[in-house]
Amino acid sequence: MEKLKYERPVIKKLITGFTNKFGSQSKNEAVTHIESVNVNELIGKYGSPLFVLSERQIRRNYQNATRIFRTRYPKVQFAWSYKTNYLNAVCRVFHQEGSWAEVVSGFEYDKAIANGVPGNKIIFNGPDKKDEELIRAARNNSLIHIDHFDELYTLIKLSDEYQLKPLVAIRVNMDTGIYPKWDRFGFNFENGQAWNAITRILNSENLNLVGLHCHIGTFMLTTSAYAIAANKLCELAWSLKVKHNKTIQYLDLGGGFPSTNTLKGSYLPGTDTVPSIDQFADAITDVILNYGFKQEDLPLLILETGRALIDDAGYLLGTVLANKRLSDGRRATILDFGVNSLFTSFWYEHKVSPAQESGQHTEETILYGPLCMNIDVIRENITLPLLQKGDRLVVHKVGAYNMTQWMQFITLRPNVVMIDKDNNTHVIRNAETREYIESAELIPPHLTNA
Template structure:
């Protein structure tokens, strides 16, 4: 089994280096992520290239690097075939599948659909090409999946399709990539049970996947055929609880409904996942006083900047530090420069020392890519008749 680190989850260089030091490959979905993976020292043969848009330049580079490409649609298939023809190469490829597993909402916008026959048409098209060889199948059935039966059914469906594809075009599927989607111990908004009650353990996901895979490939072992290599692209479950946001209280107010409102020095520009989760928030020291229902507002001048809409906390004085936990997934990749500068990110090393892995922003950081036209650099303030400056 291979784990491929999905860069879109968290592409802080230090985090990516840890993943690769632990043996993870790289899973990328853009030119930028591909370049970053190579810069991190990942060889092309350990890069999985997914996503609905892959530029021609990126595809050429990936083919030269022997990266594994999962095709998303027919136009991409034709582009890869033409590139391979121009390079006089036979390129090994995978195709992304989508299907109804009965437990999650189908992600039909990605890949080739099995039920309507498009996936098999893609197989036949590749089988008829002199420059393409089908060696892999890929699917990703969703995000924050709480029912492990979804993975068991995903594996069963993919293995059945693998057998059908191998019969149709006499190929050998050597890679079975089932994507990610494992949940972390965050509390989804709208679900009232605690994460400890509803989020499966990693071992439960693993058992569902491996039991289904053994059953679906038992005939291959009996026939002496090699088993496909299983690839997981798990991101959230790996990194989410490894990062937290430290913030401070900057103000308090009493809301019209009687609840307390607390203003923090961090906003949703740093904590994008506050729109999805009721993050756990903890004071960094024991506090006296009676806890009450509190709304935590961010620092941005916009009404939707709400870090937590309802949480019981003791009285919080100005300057009180709070820790918001499980923020490692999709915050450092989807955060935005808006109104406030983004702060330092630090990493606590195994030896206990602290390292800055991303420096805080400042004005020069934000303006480094801007250019003011010469005609706008010296603005003459036009004075209106009757003003005091006249």
């Protein structure tokens, strides 16, 4: 006789005032494939856990965003925010699509150059630019976004010493009605600091002011803040034209568009509440188009969108290591990936799907990572089908910041693969080995025999 399909026996107390059966999460539909590639086969071939990126989704996101902006505004340029995900394969997809590079350190700058980005298509942001990095960026005609007066004077001095003609913009911080105000970066608009910096640049012999930059925050949920920011940058550009007959070449509105992940503590899911790129584009382009610039003087609009272009192209696949029952009766599930790999679980309530079909019954569980650390929690509370040891899970929307902010801690970082548009998979970063981690270590002679 053929045996019946087994499901773990469960008993659930019918508690009044708690989640009902139609409860707390969207349907637990199994996600068996990423694009057209089977999850189990991916894990079989590349191990578990495993980061997976969809090249097709990256390109879709990029093309969608550029279409949205370009149908509203004549001159638009995206610059890939390296810190969001600087795996070279990812950067190259963006560059192939036509994206410039936006970098915030010498390390990222070198990566962009090595990825074949021409110097004049690299935007160099951030408060930390060393002298030699500034010199190189200036010689390459990169766009140097000045963050503070010390940097401004350093650049003036270096330009004299090395006969440089750097192309510069200033980063402007401002009150856009949101909290927290990111006033630690750049020059303040309201107190006149930004205008002072502009004047100082205009009075310098060698610096060429080509743009104005701002970056008002991260994971912004209000589009009006961008309208305010665009308006303030336009005001500076307008004053430059009126007072100094100087036409600014570009306005860089920075990044900050959210993905549809759900932030911890929000009541409603991000998929329902996050404004769309169309809404951000409307807010920004309406202001610039209606500000009063002559058609030929309209500045190039640069966007440094990171998260919104990559988050939903990334998945983390993993495996259930064990089920547990905590002292208070709650169920806990231990997975083979933790906050070391999935750094963003500190911020988001990531959507997690089972990778295999399961029965209708569900239970609430805590998802723990494998680290021997109390903070290693992936989800505080999630409703999932009854999982067994060895079952696979898929975490969604992990493409942004994880593959740059992950930690080599306790264990090694896993393989990262990219699925190309023909559904071929390519390893784009090898799983780490002990030898790799230790290759930078040295042992003093007196410890060699220890």
